[in-house]
Amino acid sequence: MERADLAKQSKLGMPHLGMGVGLRSVHYSHILNESPAVDWFEIISENYMDSQGRPRYVLEQIAERYPIVMHGVSLSIGSSDELDFDYLQKLKALANTVHPHWISDHLCWTGIAGINSHDLLPVPLTEETLKHVVKRISIVQDFLERPLVLENPSSYVTFACSTMPEWEFLSRMAEETGCGLLLDVNNVYVSSVNHNFDPREYISKVPHDRIVQIHLAGHTNMGTYCIDTHDGPVIDPVWDLYRLAHHFTGGTSTLLEWDAKIPEFPIVHAEVLKAREQIERISPQPCASTSDQHTQSEQTTGTIAHSLPPESVTSSATLIPQPAVFVSAEVE
């Protein structure tokens, strides 16, 4: 299929929504008062499932004006614990209220034995895990009565027992379940640095017809590894990967996440709109580097952390990988 045709075709019946922004509570007033020309918003599902106060009220107002997508952080599809049907029921009830275009979460586990780490922990990439995850995705999809969309997480460890690369796991998972994929190109970059793989190979090999959404975000370079902190603008090597993903998918819904040191809304919005400029720059040979400070070799092997200037390297050990989203009470 030609890329132009692929772009027009909705993936798994899910439309191309354009350039969206992750909804965060610090921007509520701006969005309600200014009605910025954002194509769509992605919400963190868990922040609204139980809300009976302002977060839920604001969400319902915004859902009347903008397309919404629900993005979760606690489904824990890879956990060995039983699926939490109370959680799923609340997820479904929220979806019935705000009518999201799709519901996404992560290929990860968040806890076991009833404990939730509130982190997106990586799964060992094995046949056993694949079988386990496929079975659970099918149960969840049946329960939600819609395809699930799962995101590749940033990861910081490699399990010795893993037997396949993540792109292969995702491909087989999508093939066997019919689920969609949320390709986070920043996560691909972060993991490529942490695990020393070629991020371009990863993006070229995931099943492009299953990618219904792309995530963009900033991260923090720790010198010998990267952390997915969502606390700054998207760096050039990640834009390079975005252009590559766009080339392969023919274009798909794109969303920027910014979760720490969050600037004013127009700055966040402007950052995702850079994606349009990136798309316009796509040449017949995709993913030509735009970054003068990185060599082609560094970009393709994911060793960019070593090549960054010293001032861009952070040494703090208390930086927090996402997710860490908490809505503080507003008190008179």
Place this chain on the structure above:
Amino acid sequence: MNNSPHLDVLQRWMMSVIRHPEGIEAGINSPEAQQEISVPPEQVGQVILPSVDCTSVQRLTVYGNAYFARLIECLEGEFPAVRFLVGKDAFAGFVLTYLKETPPSSYTLADLGRRFPDSLNANRPPKEEGDTTPDWADFLIEVARLERLYSEVFDGPGDEGTAKLSAEALLAIPQEQLLNIRIEVTPSLKLVHLQFPVHETITAVRKGKPLPSPIPQETFLAVHRREFVVRRTVIDKPQFILLQQLQQGTSLIDALSATIEEMGGESFSPTMLQTWFRNWTAYGYFTNVHLPESRA
């Protein structure tokens, strides 16, 4: 290791390792982790591969640091006054104790702080026998309780978008029915009895103003939500008792009687009662009134 661990074994092992408060190596050596995968820190590469630049322990440390940093940051957001009063390190210590006793189990971070005030109370320095004077620990625990209450009122049940009971509607009730009415109270209203005026401390911290001295002073608060913002109002003891009675669904006459009895026979002038009810209706404490006939 000759065999690859099963998924559940690996997950229980990793959770034990990254959640250990003394660090990854202590976590690997812990009985909980050893029970799942018996491997010493120097051989943990059999489970977690090193990277080009990081050892297996360093890689696991990213998750270990993140677990505590994330949860501490969330609780700092929910308890800014406690955090300010005790300082960063002591607050982190309180949180570590709390997480050890009460590991997070909910799918939402909004539940994380639910029992934090109880943890502070359970781990407070012991008082001398017979000493009932409120002290610094009591003060801190009350600050935590009120900050948690603010969170619960902020995102809990409310009545925005529905009509409130007006003073005029109350005044329009025929005199012969008035004493037997039952008043519906807004679901967001919480009545708090404190040993310190900790609401002043919390407000000072949130607004960056000078802190008042933590001097004990019996304090009664009505905390509720209006237009999605938490409001707190200082009330006196009779108001506290009367509102408590009304909240429980007691008829006005019974609520008044109970309040007078509780206050040792002290009665209230009609003018005082009118002022209270005018204020309370203006604040939006009441959502509806049930006349005697309307209750089956």
